[in-house]
Amino acid sequence: MNAPTSIAVGAKPAADPSSDPSLSLFQLLDPAVHADPYPFYASLRERSPVHWDPFMSTWVVTRYEDVLTVLQTFSADRTPDEKQMTALGLPKLGPVADMMSRQMLFLDPPAHTRLKKLCYAAFTPRRVDAMASKVKAIAKDLLDRLAPKGEMDLIADFAEPFPALVAAGLLGVPLEDHRQLKAWSASFAEMLGNFQHNPDRIRGVLRTVAEMQDYFRAAIRDQEKNPRDGLIRALMLAEVDGERLAEEEVIANTIVTMVGGQETTTNLIGNGLLTLIRQPDVLADLRAHPEIMETAIEELLRFESPSQHTARIAKADTTIGGKLIKQGAAVMAVMAAGNRDPERFDDPDTLDLRRQDNRHLAFGWSTHFCFGAPLARMEARTAYAMLLERIDDIALATDEATLEWRPNSGLRGLVGLPIRYRPSGA
Numbered sequence: 001m002n003a004p005t006s007i008a009v010g011a012k013p014a015a016d017p018s019s020d021p022s023l024s025l026f027q028l029l030d031p032a033v034h035a036d037p038y039p040f041y042a043s044l045r046e047r048s049p050v051h052w053d054p055f056m057s058t059w060v061v062t063r064y065e066d067v068l069t070v071l072q073t074f075s076a077d078r079t080p081d082e083k084q085m086t087a088l089g090l091p092k093l094g095p096v097a098d099m100m101s102r103q104m105l106f107l108d109p110p111a112h113t114r115l116k117k118l119c120y121a122a123f124t125p126r127r128v129d130a131m132a133s134k135v136k137a138i139a140k141d142l143l144d145r146l147a148p149k150g151e152m153d154l155i156a157d158f159a160e161p162f163p164a165l166v167a168a169g170l171l172g173v174p175l176e177d178h179r180q181l182k183a184w185s186a187s188f189a190e191m192l193g194n195f196q197h198n199p200d201r202i203r204g205v206l207r208t209v210a211e212m213q214d215y216f217r218a219a220i221r222d223q224e225k226n227p228r229d230g231l232i233r234a235l236m237l238a239e240v241d242g243e244r245l246a247e248e249e250v251i252a253n254t255i256v257t258m259v260g261g262q263e264t265t266t267n268l269i270g271n272g273l274l275t276l277i278r279q280p281d282v283l284a285d286l287r288a289h290p291e292i293m294e295t296a297i298e299e300l301l302r303f304e305s306p307s308q309h310t311a312r313i314a315k316a317d318t319t320i321g322g323k324l325i326k327q328g329a330a331v332m333a334v335m336a337a338g339n340r341d342p343e344r345f346d347d348p349d350t351l352d353l354r355r356q357d358n359r360h361l362a363f364g365w366s367t368h369f370c371f372g373a374p375l376a377r378m379e380a381r382t383a384y385a386m387l388l389e390r391i392d393d394i395a396l397a398t399d400e401a402t403l404e405w406r407p408n409s410g411l412r413g414l415v416g417l418p419i420r421y422r423p424s425g426a
């Protein structure tokens with residue numbers, strides 16, 4: 001796959017949208033487009049809502065209704081097998097594909113139904129509720145140290161360690177391992193969130209997967225000798241209708257849960273706070289009215305979706321928006337574009353923390369709806385409430401133009417967010 005030569009969004013439209021490089025998802029590799037992808041998504045939605053992208057060999061849907069159709073009816077079983085990997089020139093990624101083929105995210109019913117039922121039997125609402133006080137203690141502990149300093153890098157100092165510590169607590173592994181969990185998650189997410197596989201990264205991803213598998217296998221052995229509460233133990237013991245998870249399934253789904261919960265939550269905190277800093281009146285309103293926190297988090301999820309797109313495969317020939325998508329074709333469903341669709345949301349480019357009609361797509365939809373959404377929402381509410389309680393007069397500590405976004409078009413988030421503030425509260 002070769003990227004089209006850099007052609008800016010807004011270049012003269014070609015007659016056939018498919019041949020127009022300015023509408024290719026490759027545009028997201030341009031740092032300026034990635035920094036604010038919404039005008040690009042709007043031109044796709046307006047000019048070619050069901051778009052064949054020949055540069056990516058995929059269909060791209062950007063309207064809310066079409067994203068829903070794809071998430072509801074297309075196949076999530078998209079992990080290439082060994083033969084397809086070899087054809088892609090990536091034979092060495094076989095062990096990664098092997099593990100992913102056991103993760104719920106990449107399976108269709110009935111295999112998906114079986115796995116998700118067993119995983120839900122372990123990850124109960126009671127387990128999430130029981131995490132609430134731990135999550136609060138983690139946020140408090142971080143802010144006890146950060147608030148008096150008057151400045152921090154929100155990403156490195158708070159938005160990354162916070163969900164990593166929560167993940168360690170949730171799984172039941174030592175909290176001091178959170179840095180290692182974060183490093184593995186970042187490495188794996190770089191592959192998950194990007195539609196372009198970088199051959200130079202293959203060795204790193206293979207090492208990451210092997211290390212994670214060894215770590216969680218050892219955690220299972222340890223649990224057998226010294227049982228400790230946590231999701232790993234609950235997955236080992238989960239039983240529904242006489243079915244249990246095999247050890248490799250426990251490991252694979254522990255990994256998808258650990259990774260799924262980190263980059264996304266970091267992005268929700270980082271991108272969300274940047275959005276609020278850019279709109280000081282809205283930030284002041286949230287500070288003055290903490291009772292709107294719930295709708296505020298939903299709006300931040302809609303407005304700056306931490307997971308921007310996902311992929312599916314057509315199960316059968318399907319017509320969407322008058323375009324025939326052939327069986328077996330790849331489709332990118334751009335949730336972040338659907339979340340700004342004016343056909344679905346009033347004033348979609350306006351941040352309205354009190355928005356009521358807000359069934360956004362940020363957690364996906366139906367079968368693969370986010371497994372960790374209740375925990376993610378609770379983490380976000382806790383993080384924002386505690387940040388607003390402990391720090392005041394929040395401002396960027398750098399020129400906005402110097403902010404950098406990680407080169408990950410799917411899991412879109414900042415490299416760093418230097419802020420300065422006045423400590424407040426206790």
Ligand code: HEM
Nearest residue numbers: 104105260261264265268310362363364368370371372376
């Ligand atoms: C702001 C935070 C989060 C966002 C925006 C988010 C977003 C998503 C999205 C969009 C999907 C569906 C992907 C698809 O259909 O292809 C998904 C699935 C998933 N998420 Fe999350 N997520 C978040 C937090 C979490 C947390 C905290 C966990 C774990 C505790 C988690 C675990 C998962 C898992 C395991 C799946 C796969 C579900 C399935 O395939 O049935 N996520 N998430």
